[in-house]
Amino acid sequence: MSYGDRRIKFALFGLGRLGVLRARILAFQQPRIQLVAVCDTQPGTYKWAAENLLPTRESGAEAVLICTATATHAPLILQALNLNLHVMCEKPVSVDIATTKEVVEKSASRPDLKFLVPFTRRLLDDKSYRQAKALIDNGDLGEIHAVETTGIDQADPNGSTPTTSSLYMEFTDSHTNSVDAGRYLLDVKSGLSSPKKQVNRVIAFGQTAVYQDLNKYGDADNAWGLVEFANGKIFKTYLGRTLTSGFEDTTRLCGTKGHSIISANSNVEIRDHLGIRTQSVPDVFILFDATFLTDLAEFADAVLDDKPLTCQSEDAFEAGKICAALQYSFRKGVPVYFDDNGLPIME
Numbered sequence: 001m002s003y004g005d006r007r008i009k010f011a012l013f014g015l016g017r018l019g020v021l022r023a024r025i026l027a028f029q030q031p032r033i034q035l036v037a038v039c040d041t042q043p044g045t046y047k048w049a050a051e052n053l054l055p056t057r058e059s060g061a062e063a064v065l066i067c068t069a070t071a072t073h074a075p076l077i078l079q080a081l082n083l084n085l086h087v088m089c090e091k092p093v094s095v096d097i098a099t100t101k102e103v104v105e106k107s108a109s110r111p112d113l114k115f116l117v118p119f120t121r122r123l124l125d126d127k128s129y130r131q132a133k134a135l136i137d138n139g140d141l142g143e144i145h146a147v148e149t150t151g152i153d154q155a156d157p158n159g160s161t162p163t164t165s166s167l168y169m170e171f172t173d174s175h176t177n178s179v180d181a182g183r184y185l186l187d188v189k190s191g192l193s194s195p196k197k198q199v200n201r202v203i204a205f206g207q208t209a210v211y212q213d214l215n216k217y218g219d220a221d222n223a224w225g226l227v228e229f230a231n232g233k234i235f236k237t238y239l240g241r242t243l244t245s246g247f248e249d250t251t252r253l254c255g256t257k258g259h260s261i262i263s264a265n266s267n268v269e270i271r272d273h274l275g276i277r278t279q280s281v282p283d284v285f286i287l288f289d290a291t292f293l294t295d296l297a298e299f300a301d302a303v304l305d306d307k308p309l310t311c312q313s314e315d316a317f318e319a320g321k322i323c324a325a326l327q328y329s330f331r332k333g334v335p336v337y338f339d340d341n342g343l344p345i346m347e
């Protein structure tokens with residue numbers, strides 16, 4: 001059934017870096033969404049909301065967007081589902097596999113409520129990831145046997161200051177979108193002897209090349225992960241936060257008939273007395289701005305018209321398991337194998 005012009009009433013949790021961007025999109029750029037409430041625990045956010053969003057006395061939210069610090073995602077999702085609300089939550093569900101499983105199972109027990117963890121690269125309509133996926137599906141590159149992703153944040157002068165932000169949990173948080181991109185672009189489900197076991201083993205390495213203080217937190221400022229899927233496909237992820245030129249996102253598809261490079265970076269070229277160079281992009285919010293519109297539009301269509309969602313909760317669970325295993329491998333200096341139930345074996 002279609003609800004025609006009806007708008008879904010949304011509450012937003014979290015007005016941090018991504019939250020303020022989301023708030024403006026929810027308030028002014030979604031014809032099928034009405035923002036009815038925002039909340040943040042940080043002092044001063046009330047003032048920001050009053051000055052930047054349209055005041056409303058309406059409540060009766062039907063859906064929530066959770067854009068808070070990662071550690072708060074799981075309890076807020078569970079609470080929202082218990083309150084009969086549709087839930088969209090930024091990645092990751094949790095940095096802990098058991099908690100992620102609990103959330104995924106809870107959402108599965110409520111098929112009447114939509115649940116979406118939007119993975120950025122799956123939802124990039126106007127950039128190259130969906131085009132690359134179409135190339136793969138058409139067979140133009142032959143069989144894709146490996147995928148390599150690179151995502152490097154611009155160096156941050158406060159990079160070694162511990163904050164509540166997600167930036168300081170290299171594998172279990174920052175790598176989630178990259179790992180999901182690998183799963184999206186590789187066929188990781190065919191040829192499995194045990195359907196639950198998609199991954200064979202992972203290994204990870206990391207460095208503190210610039211921000212030495214991160215050693216105290218068992219974190220890295222440059223990190224590499226290798227994933228061998230159970231059907232033999234290989235995924236390599238490299239994430240860093242020390243690039244001085246800007247944010248970079250590049251993905252290589254290795255196919256039996258050809259390779260393809262997805263470079264979502266800016267193509268604006270400058271020719272001046274310094275030479276020829278490409279203008280850089282400061283962060284993910286600018287480079288992937290369209291994804292934060294597309295995912296909300298898709299979610300509204302799913303709730304109002306029962307349309308399908310691009311990302312399933314299983315994808316959040318699978319990416320979460322791989323990221324937890326990579327984090328363990330990095331910290332302990334060991335490879336991590338997965339058992340027949342698809343769980344990483346970590347002591």
Ligand SMILES: NC(=O)c1ccc[n+]([C@@H]2O[C@H](COP(=O)([O-])OP(=O)(O)OC[C@H]3O[C@@H](n4cnc5c(N)ncnc54)[C@H](O)[C@@H]3O)[C@@H](O)[C@H]2O)c1
Pocket residue numbers: 013014015016017018019039040041042067068069070072090091092118119120164165166173177284
């Ligand atoms: N998909 C992407 O590309 C992408 C990009 C950036 C961030 N993220 C994810 O989005 C989330 C937010 O990231 P961020 O960079 O905006 O973080 P942030 O630290 O800038 O903002 C988080 C905000 O949540 C608030 N908050 C914490 N607990 C709360 C609670 N219980 N109720 C209400 N508000 C609460 C904090 O006060 C803060 O303002 C993270 O989980 C991150 O992993 C996803």
